Amino acid sequence: xxxxxxxxxxxxxxxxxxxxxxxxxxxxxxxxxxxxxxxxxxxxxxxxxxxxxxxxxxxxxxxxxxxxxxxxxxxxxxxxxxxxxxxxxxxxxxxxxxxxxxxxxxxxxxxxxxxxxxxxxxxxxxxxxxxxxxxxxxxxxxxxxxxxxxxxxxxxxxxxxxxxxxxxxxxxxxxxxxxxxxxxxxxxxxxxxxxxxxxxxxxxxxxxxxxxxxxxxxxxxxxxxxxxxxxxxxxxxxxxxxxxxxxxxxxxxxxxxxxxxxxxxxxxxxxxxxxxxxxxxxxxxxxxxxxxxxxxxxxxxxxxxxxxxxxxxxxxxxxxxxxxxxxxxxxxxxxxxxxxxxxxxxxxxxxxxxxxxxxxxxxxxxxxxxxxxxxxxxxxxxxxxxxxxxxxxxxxxxxxxxxxxxxxxxxxxxxxxxxxxxxxxxxxxxxxxxxx
Amino acid sequence: xxxxxxxxxxxxxxxxxxxxxxxxxxxxxxxxxxxxxxxxxxxxxxxxxxxxxxxxxxxxxxxxxxxxxxxxxxxxxxxxxxxxxxxxxxxxxxxxxxxxxxxxxxxxxxxxxxxxxxxxxxxxxxxxxxxxxxxxxxxxxxxxxxxxxxxxxxxxxxxxxxxxxxxxxxxxxxxxxxxxxxxxxxxxxxxxxxxxxxxxxxxxxxxxxxxxxxxxxxxxxxxxxxxxxxxxxxxxxxxxxxxxxxxxxxxxxxxxxxxxxxxxxxxxxxxxxxxxxxxxxxxxxxxxxxxxxxxxxxxxxxxxxxxxxxx
Numbered sequence: 008x009x010x011x012x013x014x015x016x017x018x019x020x021x022x023x024x025x026x027x028x029x030x031x032x033x034x035x036x037x038x039x040x041x042x043x044x045x046x047x048x049x050x051x052x053x054x055x056x057x058x059x060x061x062x063x064x065x066x067x068x069x070x071x072x073x074x075x076x077x078x079x080x081x082x083x084x085x086x087x088x089x090x091x092x093x094x095x096x097x098x099x100x101x102x103x104x105x106x107x108x109x110x111x112x113x114x115x116x117x118x119x120x121x122x123x124x125x126x127x128x129x130x131x132x133x134x135x136x137x138x139x140x141x142x143x144x145x146x147x148x149x150x151x152x153x154x155x156x157x158x159x160x161x162x163x164x165x166x167x168x169x170x171x172x173x174x175x176x177x178x179x180x181x182x183x184x185x186x187x188x189x190x191x192x193x194x195x196x197x198x199x200x201x202x203x204x205x206x207x208x209x210x211x212x213x214x215x216x217x218x219x220x221x222x223x224x225x226x227x228x229x230x231x232x233x234x235x236x237x238x239x240x241x242x243x244x245x246x247x248x249x250x251x252x253x254x255x256x257x258x259x260x261x262x263x264x265x266x267x268x269x270x271x272x273x274x275x276x277x278x279x280x281x282x283x284x285x286x287x288x289x290x291x292x293x294x295x296x297x298x299x300x301x302x303x304x305x306x307x308x309x310x311x312x313x314x315x316x317x318x319x320x321x322x323x324x325x326x327x328x329x330x331x332x333x334x335x336x337x338x339x340x341x342x343x344x345x346x347x348x349x350x351x352x353x354x355x356x357x358x359x360x361x362x363x364x365x366x367x368x369x370x371x372x373x374x375x376x377x378x379x380x381x382x383x384x385x386x387x388x389x390x391x392x393x394x395x396x397x398x399x400x401x402x403x404x405x406x407x408x409x410x411x412x413x414x415x416x417x418x419x420x421x422x423x424x425x426x427x428x429x430x431x432x433x434x435x436x437x438x439x440x441x442x443x
Numbered sequence: 444x445x446x447x448x449x450x451x452x453x454x455x456x457x458x459x460x461x462x463x464x465x466x467x468x469x470x471x472x473x474x475x476x477x478x479x480x481x482x483x484x485x486x487x488x489x490x491x492x493x494x495x496x497x498x499x500x501x502x503x504x505x506x507x508x509x510x511x512x513x514x515x516x517x518x519x520x521x522x523x524x525x526x527x528x529x530x531x532x533x534x535x536x537x538x539x540x541x542x543x544x545x546x547x548x549x550x551x552x553x554x555x556x557x558x559x560x561x562x563x564x565x566x567x568x569x570x571x572x573x574x575x576x577x578x579x580x581x582x583x584x585x586x587x588x589x590x591x592x593x594x595x596x597x598x599x600x601x602x603x604x605x606x607x608x609x610x611x612x613x614x615x616x617x618x619x620x621x622x623x624x625x626x627x628x629x630x631x632x633x634x635x636x637x638x639x640x641x642x643x644x645x646x647x648x649x650x651x652x653x654x655x656x657x658x659x660x661x662x663x664x665x666x667x668x669x670x671x672x673x674x675x676x677x678x679x680x681x682x683x684x685x686x687x688x689x690x691x692x693x694x695x696x697x698x699x700x701x702x703x704x705x706x707x708x709x710x711x712x713x714x715x716x717x718x719x720x721x722x723x724x725x726x727x728x729x730x731x732x733x734x735x736x737x738x739x740x741x742x743x744x745x746x747x748x749x750x751x752x753x754x
Contacts, residue, residue, distance in 0.1 A: 097719065101504055119722060123505035200459075210614065210702055266611025268703035269619070274589070408721040415705075422616065422704045430571030 044097050047081035051346045052217075054085045054109040055336075056092045061365045069353050080345050087325035090407035094429030100125055105339030107346040107425075111158055113149030113335055114403030115410055120337075126157040127338040132347050133159075146371040159354050162368035163293030163337070164384075165329035165391045166217050166400075171176075172312045174202050174285040187225075187253060190317045194262045195287050204262040204282035208275035209421050213402060217288050218257075219417045220401050221316045221330045222250035228324035229396040234403065238442060242435040246323070251427025253319065254420045268422055276300035282307065288316070290331060291369050291387050313383045315390060329394035332403050333371065334416040405442065412437040444734045456574045459594035471511075478631050488648045491735065498729035513587040516729035526730070529701075529708040530737075535620060536627060536688040536709070545635055545684060555666065566640070583699030588612040613699050616706035623707055626694055631687065642676030643669070675699075678749050685745075689738055710734050 053070070057063050063086055070082040085106070087095060099105060105125050112115050120126050133139040135155050139147065146163035150156060170183060175193075177198035181288060184190040197204040209215045217432070223231060227246025234240025235247070264270065264278050276293070278284040280301030287293065298306035318326050338352060352358070356375050361367035363378030369388045370376055376392075379385050402410025416433045419425030425433070466499035498516055504506040515716045520526050532542050549568060572580065590611035591596030592602045598609040612622040646669065670677070692711035695701060714734065718727025 097504070103506075116722075119503060119505065123503075125505060210700065212702075229628075261719025264591075265609055266614035267614075269699060270589075274591075278591070281593075348734070365691055377699055406722075411716070411721045418702065418705050423705050424616075 026384070032229065046077075048079050048081070049343045049345045050081045050083060050350055051108065051343065052083050052085065052106040052339075053349075054087060054096070054106045055094065056089050056110045057367065058086060058088050062367045064105060065361055065365060065367065069358060070349075073349055073352050077345070080349070082349065105341070107339050108336050108350055109339065111150065111335055111337040112160070112332060112403050113160070113201055114332070115406045116400050116403065117150065117157060117337055119406065121152040121155070121157050125340050127340050127342050127347075128155045128157065129159075129338055129347055129350075130154075130156045132351075133200060133394050135437070137149045138351060141372050143392060145391075145394065146333060146335075149332070149399055149403075151338060157263075158335050159236055160333055160335035161354060161359070161362065162291075162335070163331065163333035163391055163397075164369040164373045164387050165331035165389065165394065165397075166221065166288060166290050166314060167277065167386070167390065168286050168314050169289055169293045169297070169308055169383075170286040170312050170314065171282055171284070171310055173310045174282065175312075178202055179286070183312065184277040184317050185258065185314075186317050187222075187319045191256065191260065193388075194260050198260065198262065203264045203278070203284040204260075204286065206264050206275045206278040207267050207288045207421075208272035209263075209267050210274075211272050211299070211417045213400070214272055214275060215421045216401065216414045216417045217290075217330065219250050219254055219413075219420065220398065221288070222253050222319065223247050224328050224330055224398045225316065225319040225324040225398075226250055226253075228322070228328065229398070230323065232339045232404075233396060235438065236442065238283045240436075242438055243431045247431045247434070248427045251420055251430050254417070254428060255423075258404075258421060258423060259346035263421075268418070272296070273300055276402045280306045294381070294383065295366065311383065313386055325395045327390075327394050328390075328396045328398065329391060330398045330400065331391060332400045338423045405438070408441045409434065472663075475655035494728040494731050494735075496730050497725050499727040501723075502725035502728075504718075504724035506724065510725075512725075516726050517550045517733070519726070520729055520733055525705050526710075526713055529710050530703060532689075532707060533689050533709050534663055535599065536624060536691060537685050539624050540627070540684045540688050543624075544632055545677075545680060546631045547628070548680075549639050549670075551632065552636045552643060553669070555636070556640060556643050565686060569636055570633040572630050575630070577630070577693035578697055580626065581694050582629050584629075584699055586615070588622060590614060591648075596712055613707075614703055616703055619703065619707045623695060623698060626698065627688070627691060630694065631684070635684065638676055638680045638683075639673060642673035646672045682742075682745055685741060686738055689741070690734070710737075 055066055057066060067084060071086060074080055074082055096105075096109065100120060100123075103125070117126070130151075133147075140219075142160065143163070146158070146160040149163075150158040150160060152370035167364070168183070174185070174197065178193070178197045180193050180196055181433075186194050194204040199401065205213050207218075218420070223246050226249050227244070231244060232248040237243045237245060264284050266274075270278075273296070275284075275287060275289075276296040277300040278296035279287045279293075280299075294306065294311060297311070298304060301307075315326075316330070318324075334339055337442060338350065354372060356372050359368065359370045359372040360378035363370045364380065365381075366381060366384065369384060369391065370378060376385070376388055379388055397403070400410075401413045402411075405413070415435050416425060416430040419433075420427065420430050464619040497508055498640055500508040501512050503509040503514075551723060555569065556568045559565075575583075586594060587596050590598060590609055592598040592609050594610070597612070601607050602609055611616065612618050650672070650735075651664065651668060656666055659667070660726050686721060690711055692715070695707055695709050696715065699707045701716065710730065712736070714727050714730040717723045717730060
């Protein structure tokens with residue numbers, strides 16, 4: 008027994024020491040930067056949220072190429088899943104230590120960081136050497152605040168209707184709707200054919216907010232939002248209340264899948280991917296999620312179609328106006344100059360084409376559109392590029408508090424617990440408090 | 444010590460030695476407590492005071508808090524319809540836990556305590572839900588509750604009854620709280636059952652044997668002997684259950700995020716929404732303080748009541 012205990016203690020000690028040894032060496036590896044050239048060694052920290060293998064590999068290969076060309080630069084990549092990224096980023100932001108380059112959706116949240124002085128102003132870099140002109144201006148604008156740029160986009164797409172052509176034909180609908188009245192008529196026809204007309208993951212709230220925001224854009228156009236956002240107008244103005252009325256009309260037809268109020272976007276994607284619902288108002292990532300959430304992992308294939316949000320009769324908005332958003336990278340306040348140079352490298356045309364080829368990005372750099380292979384994504388890209396006015400999702404265009412109230416209030420509209428006037432009032436109250 | 448002393452000297456000496464030892468004992472106690480106190484202060488006491496401080500500001504969580512607004516946050520919280528609803532929902536879980544979950548756990552504990560075949564097996568089965576993480580539990584039940592009978596087991600089962608329409612248990616404001624309560628019960632009854640089992644084991648068998656000889660029937664045995672003898676366990680279990688119900692978070696957040704339209708909002712989801720979704724850290728801190736006060740007041744009142752009952 009005693010012998011046995013001795014052996015046990017010995018084993019534990021040895022394991023402990025060996026593992027300490029490993030910890031020691033791995034720490035050392037990190038600490039020693041390559042010093043092959045005379046240039047000062049620099050480390051760039053980069054956080055992205057592409058966890059899928061092909062996408063992760065693409066970013067890694069770009070970093071490797073850059074490091075090979077610049078031996079004094081070490082790029083440390085941290086890959087995080089979407090929600091984990093948000094949580095972890097909040098923590099490092101509060102402790103005043105942002106990463107050098109990191110994922111951003113631009114707009115309100117980025118503005119908060121910029122206001123708190125946590126980001127690096129790269130306006131001068133964009134202006135030198137024509138870097139600015141390589142981007143489509145609408146997409147780049149999402150990463151600026153009060154005229155200063157803090158990052159660059161890599162992806163931008165508009166929200167639109169993804170629909171199941173087969174189910175539409177079954178219900179006797181020849182062409183997708185182009186006006187709100189037609190849309191309501193088609194919803195009734197689908198219902199009569201025993202098909203669930205619309206899938207929506209309203210438990211997540213933002214999918215429903217897309218409806219309200221698009222309606223407000225169609226009814227009030229850019230002018231309505233600009234007025235409300237600049238505080239010359241208000242979110243209680245007629246277009247926003249009218250958008251609520253339209254949702255009320257729609258909800259009255261009971262067009263959604265069973266349990267839509269508690270459904271997540273994954274449920275919504277499964278309903279579409281398995282051919283149970285006929286249409287879904289969603290962003291450029293939708294086809295991927297349908298494939299992923301369908302029972303056979305193949306999704307709808309050729310049966311999937313896309314049409315833009317219908318116009319609203321008498322609305323002030325231009326039919327090409329688009330609601331959407333995208334992804335980009337912004338630069339932390341402590342980033343070395345090399346980080347900006349590297350950012351330039353990963354937003355080159357070649358890099359954008361490579362991203363488009365694996366359907367990671369709907370490109371925002373001119374000349375990279377050719378990389379897109381999916382015909383529907385090409386339509387989305389063209390619609391995005393052609394938009395006279397590009398309305399960023401409200402929950403990104405405005406401070407997070409207002410965006411969150413928009414999402415909560417619209418859920419009330421979908422549930423029928425809030426009147427259009429009351430929902431608009433809630434949003435206005437929050438805007439009055441937060442937007443100064 | 445070779446000297447032979449008179450008895451008084453011995454007494455004096457030993458008293459002196461005694462007081463020295465007592466001092467040394469105290470020092471030892473302090474030294475042993477020190478690490479715990481330091482950790483407790485850094486990770487519990489300090490953050491509480493920090494939250495109290497931030498709760499007086501309108502603060503977004505970045506940079507220093509400068510916008511001092513006094514007690515405005517608290518004024519908003521206590522008049523916000525949704526916060527009051529979240530308190531109501533918390534109390535609903537408390538009441539249901541005390542009236543359904545704990546009695547159920549007690550009955551099960553009494554059952555698996557007996558010399559039945561396979562009782563070890565049942566004990567284990569009943570305890571498994573408690574071992575699962577809350578996140579996993581939430582996801583399992585999300586799937587079980589899925590409104591589409593092709594995915595959701597519960598609806599698949601119920602739709603076999605002719606005329607039964609599939610229900611969106613978590614997507615309907617009328618059913619969501621009950622649906623969540625079922626999960627809370629499923630998750631925690633095993634823990635309370637284990638507490639009761641431990642209490643039951645401490646009952647000396649002689650008492651029950653004596654009662655049997657005196658001819659009590661089973662019902663009398665349980666109501667007059669068994670339950671009174673585990674009263675202190677029941678008190679602990681009630682206390683833990685109430686506090687747990689008031690602070691339930693992960694299950695609710697994963698399954699409903701407090702929705703639909705705040706129908707299943709509880710205090711912690713309300714706090715999380717304001718802090719991490721809306722970046723209103725000052726307001727979130729104030730909610731945390733209100734939660735702390737509610738739990739603290741309950742604890743103090745409960746301790747007082749229970750102590751009075753003992754004496």
